[in-house]
Amino acid sequence: MKILVTGGAGFIGSHVVDKYIAAGHEVHVLDNLSTGKKSNLNHAAKLHVADIGSEEARELITAEKFDVINHHAAQISVTASVADPQKDARINIEGLINIITAAIKSQSVKKIIFISSGGAVYGEKQNFPIPETELPEPMSPYAVSKLAGEHYLKCLLNGTGINYTILRYSNVFGPRQDPHGEAGVVAIFSKLMISGKPVNIYGDGSAIRDYVYVKDVAEVNLMALDKVNNQTINVSTAVGTSVNRLFAMMAEILGFDKKPNHLAKRSGELEKSVIDNQKCQELLSFKPVYSFMEGLRETIHYFKMESNQ
Secondary structure (H helix, E strand, O other): OEEEEEOOOOHHHHHHHHHHHHOOOEEEEEOOOOOOOHHHOOOOOEEEOOOOOOHHHHHHHHHHOOOEEEEOOOOOOHHHHHHOHHHHHHHHHHHHHHHHHHHHHHOOOOEEEEEEEOOOOOOOOOOOOEOOOOOOOOOOHHHHHHHHHHHHHHHHHOOOOOEEEEEEEOEEEOOOOOOOOOOOHHHHHHHHHHOOOOOEEEOOOOOEEOEEEHHHHHHHHHHOOOOOOOEEEEEOOOOOEEHHHHHHHHHHHHOOOOOOEEEOOOOOOOOEEOEOOHHHHHHHOOOOOOOHHHHHHHHHHHHHHHHOO
16 A cells, blocks of 8 residues: 555654554655654655645645555644644644545545544543543543544545544553653653653642553554544553552663652643543454553663663
């Protein structure tokens, strides 16, 4: 297949690119490099530097005749979406619409894989893990824009003959994650602990997340190329881990002996998010391969190697 991965120079997108190339596909990457890095890119991928909301992106899609578009490009920060909801909507909604309408015009695209956020769109719930049938109740502009993207995808593709798969990720972690933002707590903790600096925890550390390793996520993206058409699928481990527990596990791996600093909770953050993965198991026969500890060890090793360069 000829595949376009938007955001393919980013953390998760670059792992998906690697997986697609390893499977023998021709892969192009559309990335404006605002957060993505050329160093993340597989040498076999062809990079097109442009914004997803641009005319250049539309022209690329109509000219190159892709079979599949995998849409990872996004504004991913909850905090940034609260501070600037218009920018969040411009990237996550208007940018997506630009990609979808170009795909329809191309008359070649057979499928769009859209990356949503299971860690955000469901909102605060009482019963866990959360299945795909649960009513979404987004609590941040980021979550709203992701849920809106799901609806725009279904609406605009209706009657076009283009299939879709919506993947709702839980909290993805792993090598290449950006430790300078606020979305990747594992990457942030890794960098600070390796350098012996104090670690900040927002709130009392009881907040629970469902952490899934990036290589497992990439495998689901490969499976979704020709399966689970017109479905919404959670991608998760369905296991919750508190921030305090995460800190303790990482401190144990690294021999880190400093206590964390507890700061005020950030606006828009959920207390608990654990999402169900039964549908993923049933329709794709997929279970996460990596345990949480294995993923943490690989991630920490990556950041150790990076710090020694």
